[in-house]
Amino acid sequence: MGHSITVTVNGEKKTAEVEPRLLLVHFLREKLRLTGTHIGCDTTHCGACTVLVEGTPVKSCTMLAVQADGQQVTTVEALAAGGTLHPIQAAFKQEHGLQCGFCTPGMMLTSIALLQEKPDPTEDDIRWALSGNICRCTGYMNIVKAVKSAAVQMKTAAATPEAATAAARS
Amino acid sequence: MLPAPFEYHAAKSMDEALGLLDTLGEDAKILAGGQSLIPLLKLRFASPAHLVDINGIKELDFIEEGDGTLRIGPLFRHKAAERSSLLASRYHVMADAAPQIADPIIRNRGTIAGSVAHADPSGDWGTVLLALDAELVLRSKSGSRTVKARDFFSGPFSTVLEPTEVLSEIRIPAAKPQTGGAYLKLERKVGDFATVAVAVHLQMDGGKVGSAGIGLTAVGPQNIKAEQAEAALRGARLDDATIKEAAALAADAAEPKADHRGSVAYKRNVVRVFTERGLKRAYERARGGG
Numbered sequence: 054m055g056h057s058i059t060v061t062v063n064g065e066k067k068t069a070e071v072e073p074r075l076l077l078v079h080f081l082r083e084k085l086r087l088t089g090t091h092i093g094c095d096t097t098h099c100g101a102c103t104v105l106v107e108g109t110p111v112k113s114c115t116m117l118a119v120q121a122d123g124q125q126v127t128t129v130e131a132l133a134a135g136g137t138l139h140p141i142q143a144a145f146k147q148e149h150g151l152q153c154g155f156c157t158p159g160m161m162l163t164s165i166a167l168l169q170e171k172p173d174p175t176e177d178d179i180r181w182a183l184s185g186n187i188c189r190c191t192g193y194m195n196i197v198k199a200v201k202s203a204a205v206q207m208k209t210a211a212a213t214p215e216a217a218t219a220a221a222r223s
Numbered sequence: 224m225l226p227a228p229f230e231y232h233a234a235k236s237m238d239e240a241l242g243l244l245d246t247l248g249e250d251a252k253i254l255a256g257g258q259s260l261i262p263l264l265k266l267r268f269a270s271p272a273h274l275v276d277i278n279g280i281k282e283l284d285f286i287e288e289g290d291g292t293l294r295i296g297p298l299f300r301h302k303a304a305e306r307s308s309l310l311a312s313r314y315h316v317m318a319d320a321a322p323q324i325a326d327p328i329i330r331n332r333g334t335i336a337g338s339v340a341h342a343d344p345s346g347d348w349g350t351v352l353l354a355l356d357a358e359l360v361l362r363s364k365s366g367s368r369t370v371k372a373r374d375f376f377s378g379p380f381s382t383v384l385e386p387t388e389v390l391s392e393i394r395i396p397a398a399k400p401q402t403g404g405a406y407l408k409l410e411r412k413v414g415d416f417a418t419v420a421v422a423v424h425l426q427m428d429g430g431k432v433g434s435a436g437i438g439l440t441a442v443g444p445q446n447i448k449a450e451q452a453e454a455a456l457r458g459a460r461l462d463d464a465t466i467k468e469a470a471a472l473a474a475d476a477a478e479p480k481a482d483h484r485g486s487v488a489y490k491r492n493v494v495r496v497f498t499e500r501g502l503k504r505a506y507e508r509a510r511g512g513g
Contacts, residue, residue, distance in 0.1 A: 056231060073231030073274070074264075095224050097262045098414060100328055110328045115261045117254075119231050120276060163328065184413040185326030 058122040062087070063131035071118045077111075078102045080118035081128060089129035089158050093187070100186035103159035104128050110163045112185075129158035132165075140206040141165055141199075150199030152190035159186050164200045172208055176201070226264035230273045236280060237362070240389060243275045245364040249386040251275055255297055258325065258333035259341045277389075286310075288397055295393040297337070301330035314395070315508050316404030316424045320351045323406065326414040339375075340390045342382045342445065345416035349376060349446035350438035351406060354422035355395045362391035369394070376445040401427040403508030407497040408440070411484065417441040418484040419493040421473070423501035425456075427509045432456045437469070437498060442477035442490055449476040452498065461506050470498035 055070040062085060069084050081087045081104065093101030095114055102113045105127035132139035141161045144150065151157045160183060167174060167182040174182070179200045180193075188196060234240035244251055251273040254260060263269040277283060277297065284298035286307060293314065304310055304321035311318040324330055324338070324347055338348045339359070352359075352372040360369050361384055375382050384390060408420035420440035426433040435456035437449040452472035459465045479490035 072228065074226040074228055076225070076261075076265075079225075095265065097258065097329065100326070103328055109331050111332055112328050114265075115258060115329075116332070117231070117257075117261070117276075119233070120257075120278060122233075182327055185328035 056119050056122075058119055060118075060121045060123075061125045063127060063134075073117060073119050075118045076114055077104070077106075077116045077118045077121050077126070078113035080121070081113060081126070084118075087128050087130050091155055091158060093155065093159075093189075098187065099156070100159045100163065101156050103162050103186060105162055105166060108166065108169070110166045110185075127162065129161060132161065139165075140210060141168070141203045144199040144203035144206060145196075148195050148199040148202050150192065150196045152188075152192045156186060156188045156190075160188070160196055164203065167200070168204055168207060172204060172211075174200070174204060224265040226261075227267055227270035229264075229271055231276065232273060233276045233279050237277075237283065237389070237391065238364075240275050240277055240280070241362065241364045241387075243273070244387045244389065247273045247275075251386070253277060253337075253340075253389055255337035256300060256333035257337075258329045259337065259343065283391075291397045293395040293397055295335060295395070297334060297389065297391060299335055301325070301333050301335065301338075302327075304335060305330060313398040313402065314355075314404065315505070316351050316354055316406050316422050319404070319406035320347050320408075320422065323347065323408045323410070323420075329414070336390045336393060339372075339393070340382065340384060342376055342380050343416075344379050344443060344445050345441040346446065347406070347408065347417065347420060347422075347440055350420060350422045350440040352393065352395070353438035353446055353448040354404070354424040354436035356424075356434075356436055357396075358394040359390055360392035360394065361385070361388040363387045363389070367391065373448050379444050381445075399426055399433075401433075401509050403427075403505040403510070405501040405504040405508070407501050407504075409493055409497070419477075419479070419490050419497065421494060421497035421501050423498065423505045425461075425502065425505040425509050427461075427506070430460060432459050432461055435469070435502075437473055437501075439473065439477055439494055442479040442494060444478070447476055447478070449473040449498075451476060456502075461502065466499055466502050469502060470495045473498040 059068045091101040093099035097115045104113045252271040254274045254276040283296045285296040301324045357372045404424040406422050409418045417440045422438035424436040435453045437452050439447040452469040474491045474495035477494045
């Protein structure tokens with residue numbers, strides 16, 4: 054039996070009829086065609102499918118779409134709204150924080166949640182926060198560098214009003 | 224991967240959830256954090272006809288201490304345990320275990336009670352509750368009963384929980400002064416199940432051990448309470464000889480199986496070493512250190 058759900062995805066209310074067994078990741082990719090959220094392992098290990106639910110990183114392959122009813126979901130597609138890269142995206146580009154790019158959306162969303170909680174993380178904080186996101190290319194060194202660099206950028210941005218607006222958008 | 228089809232019920236209250244379980248019986252499963260259940264559904268190791276989601280019942284997310292008891296609700300998540308200053312200051316074995324559960328993203332959703340009810344022999348919280356001598360409140364539509372953690376587990380992924388019951392509360396004896404604990408876990412990588420883990424909870428009474436709790440993870444068909452080691456510690460001075468004896472008894476209590484994580488002898492030895500280290504760390508903490 055279908056359930057009607059309304060989920061606020063990247064700021065827009067989306068209403069759909071879904072089967073209870075539909076996973077959040079399939080709702081995002083197949084119903085909404087937001088394919089930036091990747092399916093890596095399908096077994097709750099890799100973190101490629103990480104999205105923010107009410108601002109908290111969640112493996113979207115391990116949550117039912119019906120459970121997101123009435124909630125806010127943020128995917129990688131929201132980051133460069135307006136065509137300007139989010140500081141975390143700019144930092145991943147600048148620091149070569151990606152090789153094949155498959156894990157990158159999950160890495161970036163987990164990083165954003167970390168930086169909102171700890172704007173000035175240590176290397177340990179970053180490694181700890183990202184320990185549920187696996188990079189098959191093993192590009193961890195540059196991923197950590199990118200998150201550090203984004204932290205600096207976002208702090209600097211927060212000090213100037215127009216940039217603060219851009220950072221707050223995330 | 225898609226789970227087999229099921230009906231979904233978002234319960235608004237515990238009474239509603241219990242009513243649904245009463246009607247649906249074995250066809251229904253409670254969905255809390257879902258971090259073990261949803262993978263099982265996807266792999267089709269489980270295919271219940273009905274899921275009763277309790278995530279909307281916000282009052283089930285609680286931790287409170289009073290009247291000599293620490294009470295934890297069914298929606299209290301690993302992440303909240305990891306950040307709890309109450310656990311960090313007085314329930315060290317829980318504070319140690321919390322950040323070692325799975326990985327940070329899973330900890331955002333998974334719950335302690337869900338993990339305990341799942342009863343994976345490699346699960347960490349059951350072991351911690353055995354060391355703490357916790358009680359579990361099992362509630363159904365027709366009433367509730369309380370069982371000791373040691374009587375709760377009945378085998379791999381098996382407990383005495385009836386299909387119509389919910390694990391509605393975890394009760395832990397409130398930490399007395401001079402209490403310390405530790406949880407030591409060996410894992411090959413973040414997010415892997417434990418190769419071996421040991422939980423220690425120690426309450427000192429002057430210069431002697433008042434009571435000691437020791438739990439073992441991943442070295443038997445269920446989480447194990449090392450009762451002979453606990454008995455050897457009770458009333459004893461915690462010198463090196465006592466620690467060695469208790470660690471040897473804990474290693475004897477383990478029933479490990481050889482697998483890709485290690486041989487029987489290796490795992491048993493890790494139990495011994497971790498019990499020694501855990502007792503020393505717990506003792507330090509009971510004395511106000513580390």
